[in-house]
Amino acid sequence: MTASRSARGRRAATQAGPLARVKVDVDAADQLVYKISCTACTVRSGKPWSAYRPGEDNGYLGTMDRWTFHLVEKHPDSDAPCLAFLGEAQQRLHERREGGTTADE
Numbered sequence: 001m002t003a004s005r006s007a008r009g010r011r012a013a014t015q016a017g018p019l020a021r022v023k024v025d026v027d028a029a030d031q032l033v034y035k036i037s038c039t040a041c042t043v044r045s046g047k048p049w050s051a052y053r054p055g056e057d058n059g060y061l062g063t064m065d066r067w068t069f070h071l072v073e074k075h076p077d078s079d080a081p082c083l084a085f086l087g088e089a090q091q092r093l094h095e096r097r098e099g100g101t102t103a104d105e
């Protein structure tokens with residue numbers, strides 16, 4: 001479990017690019033929780049900006065999509081690999097809205 005967790009974390013960190021700090025945790029229900037924080041941005045409380053989603057591949061995609069949108073909005077000249085999937089991320093966001101299930105906080 002631990003090895004695959006760190007492997008997933010490395011995969012996510014590679015995709016998220018140099019500005020991201022990726023953390024993969026396990027929650028109380030034994031689900032993987034992906035957290036990507038930005039090393040350049042802080043929110044009003046002074047904490048790093050971060051995206052956070054529980055759950056296996058859905059959690060990975062949900063967190064990475066949020067991160068991708070953050071990069072586009074705040075760091076448009078960044079060259080993170082996940083930006084290659086911006087179109088897919090927008091499509092997924094659209095589908096989530098169409099489906100009426102709001103996963104956003």
Ligand SMILES: [Zn+2]
Nearest residue numbers: 038040041074
């Ligand atoms: Zn940022």
